[in-house]
Amino acid sequence: MRFSVFLNARTMSADADKQLIVDLEQHALLAGKLGFDAIFLPDHHFNGYMPVASDSYMFASYLAAKLPDMHFGFSVTSVPLHHPVRFVERINILDHLTKGKLLVGIGSGTTPEEMIGFGVNYKDAGRIAEENLQAAEALWRKQIDDAPIELHGFHKGRVLQRIAPAPYGQKQARLMPVAMKESSTTRAAVNGWPAFIPAFTPPKIGGADPLSHVKKYFASYHEQLTSAGHSDETVADALSWTTHSYQCVHLAPTDEQAHKEVMEILTWYQEAVEREAAFNAKAEADDANKKTDRTNSALTEEWMATWCLYGSPETVIGKLRAYQEVGIGNILCGTTTGPLTGQRLAYANQTLQLLAEHVLPAFK
Numbered sequence: 001m002r003f004s005v006f007l008n009a010r011t012m013s014a015d016a017d018k019q020l021i022v023d024l025e026q027h028a029l030l031a032g033k034l035g036f037d038a039i040f041l042p043d044h045h046f047n048g049y050m051p052v053a054s055d056s057y058m059f060a061s062y063l064a065a066k067l068p069d070m071h072f073g074f075s076v077t078s079v080p081l082h083h084p085v086r087f088v089e090r091i092n093i094l095d096h097l098t099k100g101k102l103l104v105g106i107g108s109g110t111t112p113e114e115m116i117g118f119g120v121n122y123k124d125a126g127r128i129a130e131e132n133l134q135a136a137e138a139l140w141r142k143q144i145d146d147a148p149i150e151l152h153g154f155h156k157g158r159v160l161q162r163i164a165p166a167p168y169g170q171k172q173a174r175l176m177p178v179a180m181k182e183s184s185t186t187r188a189a190v191n192g193w194p195a196f197i198p199a200f201t202p203p204k205i206g207g208a209d210p211l212s213h214v215k216k217y218f219a220s221y222h223e224q225l226t227s228a229g230h231s232d233e234t235v236a237d238a239l240s241w242t243t244h245s246y247q248c249v250h251l252a253p254t255d256e257q258a259h260k261e262v263m264e265i266l267t268w269y270q271e272a273v274e275r276e277a278a279f280n281a282k283a284e285a286d287d288a289n290k291k292t293d294r295t296n297s298a299l300t301e302e303w304m305a306t307w308c309l310y311g312s313p314e315t316v317i318g319k320l321r322a323y324q325e326v327g328i329g330n331i332l333c334g335t336t337t338g339p340l341t342g343q344r345l346a347y348a349n350q351t352l353q354l355l356a357e358h359v360l361p362a363f364k
Contacts, residue, residue: 001320001363002240002330003355004038005031006075008247009340010049010272016339017051021059023345024052027336028063030349031070034356038071038103039063040332043078045114047276057090064097072098075196075245075332076105076178080128081118083155084135088163088172095168102173103241105196106133112291113276113283120154121288128154133187139163140172176243179221189224192234194241197221197328199306203293206302211322214244218326240329247307248298249333250347251354255311261347262310266298269338273298309333313358324363 007028011020028039041056042049052059060072072094079087095102108129109115112122120128131153138149144162151157167173177184179195180202188195197218199210207213225238250265252258284290296303309316309331320331333355335348 001324001328002037003360003363004040004071004073004243004330004332005036005352006040006042006245006247006332006334007336008042008050008334009336009344010269010338011051012048012272012275012339020340021052023340024059024336025063025066027345027348027352029066030352031335032067034352035360036070036352036356037330038073038101039067040073040075040103040105042075043081044111045081046117047111047113047279048272049276057094061094061097064094068099070098071101071103073103073176074105075243076107076176078109078114078125079106079132080109080120080125080154081114082132083157084132084139084151085157085159085163087132088136088139091173092163092165092167095173096165098168100168100173103176103194104173105176105178107178111280111283112289113280116283116289122284122291123288124154130183131155140167174241176241179217182220185217185221186224188238189221189228192225192228192230192238194238194243194329195221196243196245199244205293205295206300206306208302208305210306211326214323214328215326218242218328222327239327242328243330243332244323244328245332245334246309247334248310248337249308249335249351249355250310251313251316251351251359253312253354255315258310258312258315262304262308263299265338265344265347266304266308268341268344270298272339307334313354316355316359317362320359320363 007024011017041060042053043056044050044053056074064072091104108125115122135151142149142162149159174193176194176196177188179185180198197214199213200206201213250258250262252261335351
């Protein structure tokens, strides 16, 4: 089983952005030193959730120069917000800079406030995402002498020659759909790509039994992947990166200490979410941008059951055995959840150290 670090910190004001970028770099470098498999970054805008994620590809490029053995992933790129040409170009460049160690999570986005900043209505996000992905696949296939690629969707354009640079390998970098919608599961399976395996079923985001959802979605993905005619090597690689995500992972020497500290972390996190929610409510002022699902407070048992992994190393190992038995290949650990104060960073680094000393060896 692989272990990856998800950089998912927040700032509460503009004057905190500078230190956040410094602290995230140091946290990522520590993850590299301790033997984690990948660094994942989200794609967010305007609201203080990972300010550097306004261009995650740029930050990943910077980190890749310092961590040449690290894989880099995105959890996830909001496809409707990216012109297909720029999407493909930037992936190809980062594919070269990481020497093929790239995993591009893809989704339609979750936040109306971010959508309207790019002129996208939330209700149209799924359709635009599908348009953009079909266009991206055509752009990746295009040879210099092929007929021009015409883009007639939300994003427009006409590509005469080809995308430069070409991908690093024989094929484009691996995309990682979320295996929730049947079309997304099929896209991952048919292409031999990994997938994110959800731990809930909409419209309810969260619940007391996340493992049952993981088993359901993994079984569908696994069946399609193994029956798609891929080589054993392709199937093994895809499964090794098939990912179960935790928004908040926190370890301490004892269960009691871990519980006390994670409640501190989640209290800070919930304060940040509520500040952001006030702005997002303004974005939802019309029907075109109304969300159809809601997330519980992070301080509820259901949220914690779905999105948190915490405890002593021994307890965390025990919890993860069930996911190993399902077949999950990669655990994505949100280690910087919430505002990244000095105390929060200390907790994050404590978690990395305990994971590396005790948990990673148990699953390697």
